[in-house]
Amino acid sequence: MxxxxxxxxxxxNISEFTYGGExxxxxxxxxxxxxxxxxxxxxxxDTLGVVREWWMHxxxxxxxxxxxxxxxxxxxxxxxxxxxxxxxxxxTAAQPQEIAG
Amino acid sequence: MPFNLLxxxxxxxxxxxxxxxxxxxxxxxxxxxxxxxxxxxxxxxYYLSRYHGINNIAxxxxxxxxxxxxxxxxxxxxxxxxxxxxxKFYAESVKxxxxxxxxxxxxxxxxxxxxxxxxxxxxxxxxxxxxxxxNKHFGGRTEMIDRQQIRELVPTLNLDPGHLPVLAxxxxxxGATARHDAVAWGYAKQAAKRGxxxxxxxxxxxxxxxxxTISAVKTNRGTVRCGCVVQAVAGMSxxxxxxxxxxxxxxxxxxQAMVTQPFKPFLDPLVSSSALHCYVQQTGRGEVVFGGxxxxxxxxxxxxxxxLKESLLAHAxxxxxxxxxxxxxxxxxxxxxxxxxxxxxxxxxxxKNYYLDAGWGTWGxxxxxxxxxxxxxxxASGGKVPDLIKPFGLERFSTFAQVxxxxxxxxxx
Numbered sequence: 001m002x003x004x005x006x007x008x009x010x011x012x013n014i015s016e017f018t019y020g021g022e023x024x025x026x027x028x029x030x031x032x033x034x035x036x037x038x039x040x041x042x043x044x045x046d047t048l049g050v051v052r053e054w055w056m057h058x059x060x061x062x063x064x065x066x067x068x069x070x071x072x073x074x075x076x077x078x079x080x081x082x083x084x085x086x087x088x089x090x091x092t093a094a095q096p097q098e099i100a101g
Numbered sequence: 102m103p104f105n106l107l108x109x110x111x112x113x114x115x116x117x118x119x120x121x122x123x124x125x126x127x128x129x130x131x132x133x134x135x136x137x138x139x140x141x142x143x144x145x146x147y148y149l150s151r152y153h154g155i156n157n158i159a160x161x162x163x164x165x166x167x168x169x170x171x172x173x174x175x176x177x178x179x180x181x182x183x184x185x186x187x188x189k190f191y192a193e194s195v196k197x198x199x200x201x202x203x204x205x206x207x208x209x210x211x212x213x214x215x216x217x218x219x220x221x222x223x224x225x226x227x228x229x230x231x232x233x234x235x236n237k238h239f240g241g242r243t244e245m246i247d248r249q250q251i252r253e254l255v256p257t258l259n260l261d262p263g264h265l266p267v268l269a270x271x272x273x274x275x276g277a278t279a280r281h282d283a284v285a286w287g288y289a290k291q292a293a294k295r296g297x298x299x300x301x302x303x304x305x306x307x308x309x310x311x312x313x314t315i316s317a318v319k320t321n322r323g324t325v326r327c328g329c330v331v332q333a334v335a336g337m338s339x340x341x342x343x344x345x346x347x348x349x350x351x352x353x354x355x356x357q358a359m360v361t362q363p364f365k366p367f368l369d370p371l372v373s374s375s376a377l378h379c380y381v382q383q384t385g386r387g388e389v390v391f392g393g394x395x396x397x398x399x400x401x402x403x404x405x406x407x408x409l410k411e412s413l414l415a416h417a418x419x420x421x422x423x424x425x426x427x428x429x430x431x432x433x434x435x436x437x438x439x440x441x442x443x444x445x446x447x448x449x450x451x452x453k454n455y456y457l458d459a460g461w462g463t464w465g466x467x468x469x470x471x472x473x474x475x476x477x478x479x480x481a482s483g484g485k486v487p488d489l490i491k492p493f494g495l496e497r498f499s500t501f502a503q504v505x506x507x508x509x510x511x512x513x514x
Contacts, residue, residue, distance in 0.1 A: 001408050015408055019398035035499045042350040042441050042498040046339035048401050070353075071401050 020054030130326035138162025139171040142333035143288035144473020150295035153481035163304035167285030173435030174466040175392040183509040186492040197470035205287035216276025219374040221265040242274035262419035314453040329454035336436030338459035354395035359432035363387035377416040442503035
């Protein structure tokens, strides 16, 4: 079976992992337009070549990033998200909007 | 006939029936350029040339005719989808398939055997009821059946596979199969007869777009000017859309399938179970075809993996235990262009005169005739989208108007 190296747990069978989608910057849902949000939610780069993507080691629920080639299926590198997220990300709750009635 | 036999028996020359004319140079310009020589592209060319009087068409295929997903699918024809948009569209396709051999004067080996989908949970039973009602409403033949009826239809099926006993079935009488290569060849032959040029080993490398309008395509055999372009490239849809500068919601996954040695006929209907991620059918030659869901992560590669094949076969053997000793003859994978709502992307694009026929994921073969017909109407009318395919436009992903077919599609061909 194909082996992936989990940054936390070491080499594991690929069946222990869950694919989590492309790594892409999220627009601010409070300020972006509906079409920007739709593009973020639905559209994909679907790159032919090396991609950066989210993966999870399922038994330990640990999320990390991987760089993988989408033609050869070579996993080039896996790393902890701390490499990219050096500061804490705050999610402020939007003010509840009154629904016009 | 006997006179012909005598005449050519005595002559050294014999009239060879040529299906496809020998390849020639590309013309500098065509009215319509179709990228992709699979079932969809060839069908579009055929309907344009036969019913719309447009014959100055080039079909450009980077490899050989019908060598992509047209040859890699498991040849299931059905219309028991969930949404009214989907059911209407696929039902029309089933109807067209029924008359296709006559239309081509060429046998596509259409075989209406019915398709049986198994429910292992109450939630699936509920979804089946809805699908049966939607189907009946649009004239399809679909009904719910119980365990006893399933046993009578498929005596060899194990109704109590491991942890998932079968509760009920969705019996789709219109379900059928056909020879997929023959569909592509039939369209190719009839289109070529009407002057359509089919160029194999001709890869479109670049698209020339001027002022937001497609004007030419650059290939490995030179540049061709064109009035309009239809993109029908299946697994490479997202990459071709990128060449046109169009953002897409497509993600590309492999789908693996395999086929056993031939057996005596034992399985008439096409049987599928989405809970077991498996569908099984016996071909006219007696081979048993297994197909499953897409791979768990995106890839542009038709490699096979042992773990996926193993789990697919484990499920297949739960359904048909006596197949445990069967030998596999072939195994392969196709590259599927999956959309988030499991419906195709058809119609206009942000580039003028550039028409999309993409996002066919795992449901492309069954729609070949209706897709060709509606795409031909779209092209012939200069961009007036036929009602049948209006719901499948690319813009639905920016207006939140998806056509959700996930439940009726995933691993349940």
